[in-house]
Amino acid sequence: MNSFVYFEYDNIDISGLDIPFIENAVKTVLAGEGFNLPYEVDVNFVSDEEIRCLNLAHRRIDKVTDVLSFPMLTLTPGGFDTKDIGIGDYDLEGQTVLLGDIILSVGQANTQAAEYGNSLMREVTYLIIHSVLHLLGYDHQNELDKKNMRAREKFYVSKIAEKL
Numbered sequence: 001m002n003s004f005v006y007f008e009y010d011n012i013d014i015s016g017l018d019i020p021f022i023e024n025a026v027k028t029v030l031a032g033e034g035f036n037l038p039y040e041v042d043v044n045f046v047s048d049e050e051i052r053c054l055n056l057a058h059r060r061i062d063k064v065t066d067v068l069s070f071p072m073l074t075l076t077p078g079g080f081d082t083k084d085i086g087i088g089d090y091d092l093e094g095q096t097v098l099l100g101d102i103i104l105s106v107g108q109a110n111t112q113a114a115e116y117g118n119s120l121m122r123e124v125t126y127l128i129i130h131s132v133l134h135l136l137g138y139d140h141q142n143e144l145d146k147k148n149m150r151a152r153e154k155f156y157v158s159k160i161a162e163k164l
Contacts, residue, residue: 002038002096003027009045012106016120017045025125025160029132030099032156035080038096041135043128044103051105066108067127069134071100077137077148102131122164129156 005023026041046054048064056062058070073089089097104127106120113123133152140146 003030004040004096006040006042007045008042009106012045012047014045014106017106017124018121021121021163022124022128025128025156026132028160029129029156030136032159033078033080033133033136033152035099035136037082037085039099040091040096041099041132042101044101045106046103048105048107051103051108054103064105064108066105066112067131068103069100069131070103071135071137072098073100073135075135075137077133077152080136100135102128102135104128104131119164122161125161125164126153126157129153129160 005026007019007022022043026043030039051066051068052062052064054068055065058068073085075084085097087094091098104124106124109123109127110120112118113120116123118126130149130153133149133156138145138149138152140149
């Protein structure tokens with residue numbers, strides 16, 4: 001199975017990040033949620049200013065945020081049926097499902113890590129887990145969905161972050 005996690009970080013200092021560990025976090029969440037098709041996920045590390053501009057353009061919120069998720073599919077959390085994924089959901093070769101993009105502000109992650117008493121890697125790992133769950137259809141728009149998503153986040157943080 002050819003699955004890919006691509007990382008982009010033009011002009012962003014990622015020296016404090018363990019990219020293979022982050023890639024493993026993505027894989028762990030996808031496998032744990034039962035997504036067993038070949039996939040592609042793009043992770044982009046950006047500046048506070050860039051994420052602020054994206055937040056304004058896509059959510060009409062003019063402030064820095066920590067992470068944005070851009071799912072390519074509309075999935076039902078925990079209940080993936082391969083029949084729901086069509087040919088247009090794959091790459092041009094029809095080999096990998098294009099799950100979506102994760103845009104993460106390293107500056108905001110650093111700020112939050114200091115605020116919560118976490119390492120940068122722990123904070124980034126949490127944000128990646130959160131974002132992958134969004135790519136899989138989880139959300140936190142109402143209290144029930146928020147409770148469900150937070151439970152999944154806690155599960156994966158305890159499973160993955162123990163290795164930090």
